[in-house]
Amino acid sequence: DSGVTQTPKHLITATGQRVTLRCSPRSGDLSVYWYQQSLDQGLQFLIQYYNGEERAKGNILERFSAQQFPDLHSELNLSSLELGDSALYFCASSRTSGRPGELFFGEGSRLTVL
């Protein structure tokens, strides 16, 4: 158990819909990262937050947005969903921002868009 909690574990929805994925980082970790893993692909970095502020942005679509709340949990919002958004979405946390020693991953949220 990494200490990172993601909900929901599975989500099935239709094209055009909007979903919210939630992540609770490990106790004491201030940084939250979101990654997308599509079929047979590597982990694509989406976005990072540190103590409530956006720190780094990757290949995140404009239809996607995220935020980190004062209690440090984070939400990833995916809107106007397309078939190609079907993927595993991982949240990871680390103690610091600038030079994380390692990332602790949640079990992922599997999104299926029909």
Added chain:
Amino acid sequence: DQQVKQNSPSLSVQEGRISILNCDYTNSMFDYFLWYKKYPAEGPTFLISISSIKDKNEDGRFTVFLNKSAKHLSLHIVPSQPGDSAVYFCAANGHNFNKFYFGSGTKLNVKP
């Protein structure tokens, strides 16, 4: 732009033999490298890391080698065990980066 590449999608090894997983990177600013292991239906878990000031780091059955001039790192697992069967991701990070770059993973199958 894939800055970290794992060119072998899969690898099959007999139990007890050595498993060698390879990873190449393109950005010379990377100075910290990690390997993660991922079982089905689980998130990736940290396995071993290496800083660019070293060329080898060992932890039990796992050893990571770094060749900076070739921009190449490898993970050696000796002896391989069936429980090592998983997908292995390499990742890289550098001083000016707030994020890790991950490779596409290598699926290791260790046959009993």
